Amino acid sequence: xTMKASExxxxxxxxxxxxxxxxxxxxxxxxxxxxxxxLTTEVMQLREFLPKVINGDLLDTLHKxxxxxxxxxxxxQEQEQQRQDCLHLRSRLEVAQTECQREREEKLVLREQLxxxxxxxxxxxxxxxxxxxxxxxxxxxxxxKEEAVRDILADGKLExxxxxxxxxLESFVKSLDQDxxxxxxxxxxxxxxxxxxxAGVVTNLGAVTCGRDFLSxxxxxxLDTLMELLGLIKPGVFSKLKVLMLMALYNVSISVKGxxxxxxxxxxxxxxxxxxxxxxxxxxxxxxxxxxSLLLEEExxxxxxxxxxxxxxxxxxxxxxxxxxxxxxxTAQETLEDLGPxxxxxxxxxxxxxxxxxxxxxxxxxxxxxxxF
Numbered sequence: 001x002t003m004k005a006s007e008x009x010x011x012x013x014x015x016x017x018x019x020x021x022x023x024x025x026x027x028x029x030x031x032x033x034x035x036x037x038x039l040t041t042e043v044m045q046l047r048e049f050l051p052k053v054i055n056g057d058l059l060d061t062l063h064k065x066x067x068x069x070x071x072x073x074x075x076x077q078e079q080e081q082q083r084q085d086c087l088h089l090r091s092r093l094e095v096a097q098t099e100c101q102r103e104r105e106e107k108l109v110l111r112e113q114l115x116x117x118x119x120x121x122x123x124x125x126x127x128x129x130x131x132x133x134x135x136x137x138x139x140x141x142x143x144x145k146e147e148a149v150r151d152i153l154a155d156g157k158l159e160x161x162x163x164x165x166x167x168x169l170e171s172f173v174k175s176l177d178q179d180x181x182x183x184x185x186x187x188x189x190x191x192x193x194x195x196x197x198x199a200g201v202v203t204n205l206g207a208v209t210c211g212r213d214f215l216s217x218x219x220x221x222x223l224d225t226l227m228e229l230l231g232l233i234k235p236g237v238f239s240k241l242k243v244l245m246l247m248a249l250y251n252v253s254i255s256v257k258g259x260x261x262x263x264x265x266x267x268x269x270x271x272x273x274x275x276x277x278x279x280x281x282x283x284x285x286x287x288x289x290x291x292x293s294l295l296l297e298e299e300x301x302x303x304x305x306x307x308x309x310x311x312x313x314x315x316x317x318x319x320x321x322x323x324x325x326x327x328x329x330x331t332a333q334e335t336l337e338d339l340g341p342x343x344x345x346x347x348x349x350x351x352x353x354x355x356x357x358x359x360x361x362x363x364x365x366x367x368x369x370x371x372x373f
Contacts, residue, residue, distance in 0.1 A: 129190040136197030143204035149211045158205075159218060165198040166225040169245075173229045176237070192238075199244035202226075206251025215251075216258030223252060223262055231271050239280040246275070246286035253293035263300045269307055276316050284320055285328045288335050295338040309342060 031039075142148040152158055172195045202222070205211035215223065226245045233242060252258035262268060275287035294300055294308070301308075317339075320332035 126190065129194055133190045133194040133197060136194055136201065140197045140200040140204065143201050144207075146208045149205055149208040152205075153210055153214060158214065162202070162215075162219050162222050165202060166222040168198055169195055169229055170225055173232050176233065196241060196244065199241060199248065203244050203248040203251060206248050206254075212251055212255045212258065215248075216255040216261065220261060223249070223258075224265065227262065227265055227267055227271060230275065231267060235274075235278055236280070239278070239283050242275070242278075242280075243282050243286055246283070246290060250286060250290050250293060253290060256297065259293055259297055259300055263294055263304055266307075269304065269311065273311060273313050276313055276320070281323060281325045281328045285325075285331055288317070288320070288328075288331045292331070292335055292338060295335070295342075305342070312339070314339070 143152070172191070202215075206215050226249060230242060230245055249262060253262060272287050272291050275283055278284055278287075294304055317332055317335055320328055321336055323329045323332065
């Protein structure tokens with residue numbers, strides 16, 4: 001085909017169909033020169049106006065858009081990482097919750113076992129206390145016979161028994177002192193019967209000459225414990241136990257060696273003064289009997305006279321001498337008679353010149369009046 005002079009052959013560049021007339025096999029088309037000029041004009045116009053349209057703001061916007069896209073991709077990566085971390089933490093949480101639930105169940109089982117063990121221990125303690133009360137009550141009854149005391153001494157087990165007795169009495173009395181309220185006496189409880197029986201055995205041991213000598217020579221710790229505990233028990237509380245311990249000390253005081261030992265305790269006189277103020281007449285009676293032991297032994301009296309006279313509760317003893325209880329009244333009157341030579345009269349500062357009494361008969365009578373319970 002022959003091309004005219006006004007036609008130009010160019011490659012296919014633009015997709016606009018209004019300029020297309022014919023396609024050749026070699027990829028060229030034929031357009032009119034006027035259309036070519038028009039297309040050239042449009043291209044030149046685009047080249048002239050395009051820089052004016054695409055200014056710096058648009059370029060900045062495109063740059064920011066690329067930055068935002070980059071930031072978005074980074075945030076997506078971080079979000080994905082956080083999602084993975086969250087899944088990991090959730091997995092760990094589930095494991096921890098499972099472990100916590102298992103430990104909670106184990107704790108409940110252990111708590112139930114502890115409660116059962118505590119119940120068993122309480123039952124065993126009550127059983128042992130009841131058994132101890134029964135056995136010691138039998139021993140208390142048996143110890144009232146001199147032959148039984150001799151057999152106990154011959155067995156050689158008395159010293160460990162007295163050690164256990166002292167520790168038990170101390171633990172019992174100090175547990176009372178820890179209570180905020182004054183405990184009520186319950187003479188029927190196994191624990192109360194137990195400690196009463198222990199104190200009763202000690203009392204009956206001191207009522208026999210061989211037992212009294214053993215206590216005076218080999219049970220000093222127990223004697224100190226008895227005096228300490230008498231000071232710890234509150235006024236009006238467990239008077240029966242106080243009476244038994246006072247009877248034990250009185251029995252020991254029948255032995256001169258035992259009297260010298262207990263009189264050497266500086267707490268003895270203040271203890272007697274305190275016990276004389278008790279409302280229970282039996283406690284006052286045995287406190288007076290213990291005081292009489294100090295007054296009737298000249299060597300001991302000379303040792304304690306300097307501490308005895310300044311603090312002597314003479315008014316209280318005179319008050320007890322008017323008691324309606326015959327035994328207490330008689331003992332208080334005898335005590336006043338024993339104190340007569342030591343107490344100054346109302347008209348003179350010198351001691352009264354009372355006739356010297358023969359104390360030997362009374363001391364012999366005292367040694368016959370041992371305290372048994």
